[in-house]
Amino acid sequence: MVCDFVSSDSWVILSPIEQSIKRKIEAVGTPLKDWDIQINYGIKTGFNDAFIINTEKRDEILANCQTEDERNRTAELIRPILRGRDVKRYGYDWAGLWLINAHNGLKSKGIKPVDINDYPAIKEWLDNGGVAYNGKMYKGFSQIEKRSDRGDTPYNLRNCAYMEDFSKPKIVWGNLNLTASYAMVQDNSFINAPSPVIVPASKFLLAVLNSKLADYYIRQLGVTRNGGYFEYKPMFVEKLPVPQNADTKAVTDIESYVDSKNETAIDKAVYMLYGLTEEETLYIDKKGR
Structure with missing residues (x-):
């Protein structure tokens, strides 16, 4: 030895x-x-039940938009998201989940935080709540207001200096696995922490x-x-x-x-x-x- x-x-x-x-x-x-x-690690919302939604809720939010302009803005803000369990070796099975990317901006690049008032249909969901993607009850604003892991307002996600990396080709994996299971994601999908991400891929x-x-x-x-x-x-x-x-x-x-x-x-x-x-x-x- x-x-x-x-x-x-x-x-x-x-x-x-x-x-x-x-x-x-x-x-x-x-x-x-x-x-x-x-x-880096994937995105952290501080309260997944509010900021991660299923396709049914996404469609409902888009249907509640009052104008085509609002609908387009809202659709752009809601991005596909993967979880560690969705990632397989050389691929992934997307579960139809979406992230409300109410980011906190990037001061170094002059990107301002998302103003929730520009997204009334999303604000309605975050304020009033309902059945979350996992079947639990999201009770509305009071739950996101009291979380410590947040941005400038309760509606904003915490600061993420590498936010733009999620729009690039990336290697992702579930942090807890029986064996190596890395996959490349080409589109603008996010992945949820604690799953990590490598950019460029x-x-x-x-x-x-x-x-x-x-x-x-x-x-x-x-x-x-x-x-x-x-x-x-x-x-x-x-x-x-x-x-x-x-x-x-x-x-x-x-x-x-x-x-x-x-x-x-x-x-x-x-x-x-x-x-x-x-x-x-x-x-x-x-x-x-």
């Missing part, structure tokens, strides 16, 4: 093969925290994150819970070393495997990227899913 004291955070006792795998991964890759990307990075090698490495950084669940926090994912200047053909091949959903080929190609031996790949295979 070998003691690894390299990390400033902690040390662990590794077998010779585990030590070899760790060194190869860290020699080839650059930690994601040092990439030109942003890794690429098929190459998506493939590496979903690979057995990456899952093996990340899971060594935390504790697996009862039932085999692991919390894929940004603080763990950002430590994954990924090659920034991988061979162009290797990147192209891996991206093509994503398109064809050939996970066996992805795992093999990622192992080759890091120069692992057959013995080392078999070791990870036995440890993984």
